Amino acid sequence: MCGICGCSDPTNQVTMTDMASGRTSLLRSGLAPEVPAGLSAAEAHAFAHAHGLPHDHAHDHDHDHGHDHGHDHHHDHDHAHPHPAAAPGLHGGTVALETAILAKNDAIAARNRGWFEGRGVLALNFVSSPGAGKTALLEATIRALAGQAEIAVIEGDQMTSNDAERIRAAGAAAIQINTGAGCHLEADMVAEAARALNPAPGTLLLIENVGNLVCPAMFDLGEAMKIAVISTTEGEDKPLKYPHMFRAVKIVIINKMDLAPHVGFDEAACRANIRAVNPGAEIICLSARTGQNLQAWLDRLLQLRAAI
């Protein structure tokens, strides 16, 4: 599974397309950023040259010292903690790190959050499986709130700018991010896209994550909240199958309610399943296609915006 997915893989290429200008820029180059191990010095230098990596050029004088001394590297750390005893015969022993593996993403997300708050922008991160109707919901929202609210959209998909084109046709500014092999948006991609969109105060910044109920749960983008979209055609047990995601959201929208009678959707069971993993989640049932109960969602959205 992980051999297929290349999320966070440095050799994966990520692009961003501004739908207003049609300009596509590279967020991550996809070139190998590290000199592979096992190369001779000359090969490593050639590699760094070829890949535009920072590297040193030797110059022709020497650094002889007239005396012997060791070049010990000593890295001080100024936090107190007990040093675990090294195993017998070890010179190095154990080095405590306690470093958060997602620290880099989390730091950028925190910066995004401050940026959104400072501007009075409400950022919402929409997550769902592919085909639940995220884009249809955003289209209906944009059309219904025309003249009432400024909306900008960041679209995340592995490939194509189809969704961003739909959003632009519905009447909102849109940026498409193509994650390549990646299965989710990350905070730095949203930072770049938000800068390009340059949203005015009061803007609803709707971020449509890559359709995936697994990985996007882990990656904070700096949003005010995550909102899950599920659809009646997916069955009632999605929240039980993907509890991490449903625990991470504040609102669950159940879409395609117009199809509920045709697919035998049990709304009460679905609500119970959502409550089982996330008792505090708000639930809104609607149909983005027919507009059924869309108003309840729009009211909630405007209420959230008024609170920022």
Added chain:
Amino acid sequence: MHELGMARSIAAIVGEHARGRKVRGVRVAIGPRACIERQALAFCWDIVTEGTGLAGATLGFVEAEGETFTVKDYEIREDA
């Protein structure tokens, strides 16, 4: 699904810190809600460290709480 990227992140964090010293093993702390599959992570670890300075370093797990996902510590090899 994201374990390959996570394995790369762990290798980058430890590699940067160890600065060329030989590493015998790395331990990561994983909470039950971290959304990380250990087997997948261990599989990816071997792939991403192969042929690098971290080749042969073992990846161990430490139980943790909630969403914890951190590099806890690493051990330097005696011949370093």
